Amino acid sequence: VSSHRTIGRLAIDRFSVGPLETNCYLAWDQQLRSAVLIDPGSFTSQLADGIAAEALEVEWILDTHCHFDHTAGNSAAKEALGARLAIHELDLAGLEGMHISAASFMPGLDVPESPNPDRLLKDGDAVTLGGVELTVMHTPGHSPGSISLVRESVIFSGDTLFSGGVGRTDLTGGDWEALMQSLAALMRLPDETLVLPGHGPETTIGRERVTNPFVGEALAAIRG
């Protein structure tokens, strides 16, 4: 575990997985022991051990988007945990071709095909783990179906927003304009909101508002 924290009744462990050091998050309701696994770029033994040690029932595997570094462990995680898989509907096609694009992105990398999702997500949907709800925010740009997951004072931002950066838009389905609009939408969250990104260290909305040049560009574009 790279980090552990609690926010209200939600506990969150961060694991760094796979060749691109993706942040995979295990989040659970401390009262009811129900969990979600966000972005299993690889289903590592540390992850399996962490889930077992906390005696968690993983309800959902949530992919913030289709790229292999967030989804290559879908198959192993689903088989081990029996959890349902969910992704935004606009990243379904990308998920279906994920194992093929992975091989072209990193030759020699052998990534198993993802299982079919059990649920296709849309903006505003709620995903429930025990007594906790995560709200789906559609934040396209890095991919057509990129989502962020919001719970009160915390957001899992996938590859949309990083500490000091943003996700690239030169991959299939990437869209810079859409990314700028997504950043502007994220900036409507309160400054104290903790941002847990798909790569790199955590940050806050307030910090990115002031220091992230891409956020500055997005907000300037909105102001015209």
Ligand SMILES: [Zn+2]
């Ligand atoms: Zn990505």
Ligand SMILES: [Zn+2]
């Ligand atoms: Zn990524």
